[in-house]
Amino acid sequence: MPPPGTSSGVLVTRPEPGLSETLAAVSAAGWVPYASPALCITAHTLRALPPRFAACVLTSGQAVQAAQAALPSTCPVYAVGDRTAQRAQAAGFTAVESARGDAEALAALIIRTRTPASGPLLLLSGARQGMELAGRLRHAGFRVVRRVAYTARPARQIAPDVLRALRAGEISHSLFFSSESAASWLAALPETYRDAACRTTAIVISQAAAVVLQKAGWTQSVVARKPNAQAMLAALGFCPEGWS
Template identity: 55%
Template structure:
């Protein structure tokens, strides 16, 4: 019998919905998040920003609490990707636009809908993230305040359930959603099991940067999604038969 296991290395938010999508496609999902997310409290400045920029769905929970406290859920929100935009809408923001997964496109979106004289932009991101986007926005004439609202720390150990599935050759596919999480996940997996997994399973990744991490670790069967989105990763998985 062909292996049906699909390891999902995505942390929450996003892990549960990806697990459900994998199961709906007929596979056996295995939760193995690569990162542990620590969230920080955000307080909006007394003079509210003209708009909020979101680089990840991880930032939404802190931002919505701050916006609720300031009664500012009608503030314009610009998200890099569609899923982050949808999470912002689901959380209660009423004016949300998406750049379809492209940070450069987000700057163009801002130039179309915002004017620098309207006020500063609040960029909410993870630790060590969003710096390049902030620089691009400043080059376009916007004043940007960057706030770190979460930190993603590498896991130290792969779950026993995942390791057992690898040892029993029950894994067909591993899904990776960022270069950082791929590197963290592989670092936590013993070398012998890394080699075994690379030989028995294909990797489906969200971008070329993630593919580079895996290929440098010895993976050969690596498939890159057409777009930088979780939906595009699932589209690649859908090409394979259970």
């Protein structure tokens, strides 16, 4: 619940998939959520792929749709976090493991549990993402086929109800799930609302996202203890099980 005397509004800048469930979790914690996705996601159809992969590597739940369309349900899946793993299971994949962390944890899990001799890995990520993960796996001896599963484009505008709530001081916290989304949301924010936004407490998934906001004039930022949605919600005093 919000502390006494604190505005109860929470800005959620996460795109779908993930936005709706985050809004529901924020509401369940006693806050008033405001949806303001910073990115617009476009799914990609994968071009021709080799006939078999030893496993599929998912860096985001936004890549599950492409995996479902391209791979048999029996293909082992390695997911960056629990929510991505749950989405893969809901899509029908029968052998799913979660790294419960970030790309570094995902690479460590794969290196620990598989061998390069088992066959190539299919890495599905967003545009301009996943290169470092692919590099680490290749350095460990794995053959990695990387494909762009979706494109994230900056939102062009922010909804009038969000701007009104910011100006009225009804939003006390803002959730940012990546440095890219923080920069994109700021780019869409009219300059006349910048001061009001900067007065909210930002809860961010990484130090990189905090730096983006600090450069924009944010005065208070809280970096989640772990790079996942569960830790971000925990900063609001709510920690639903199985989140990331």
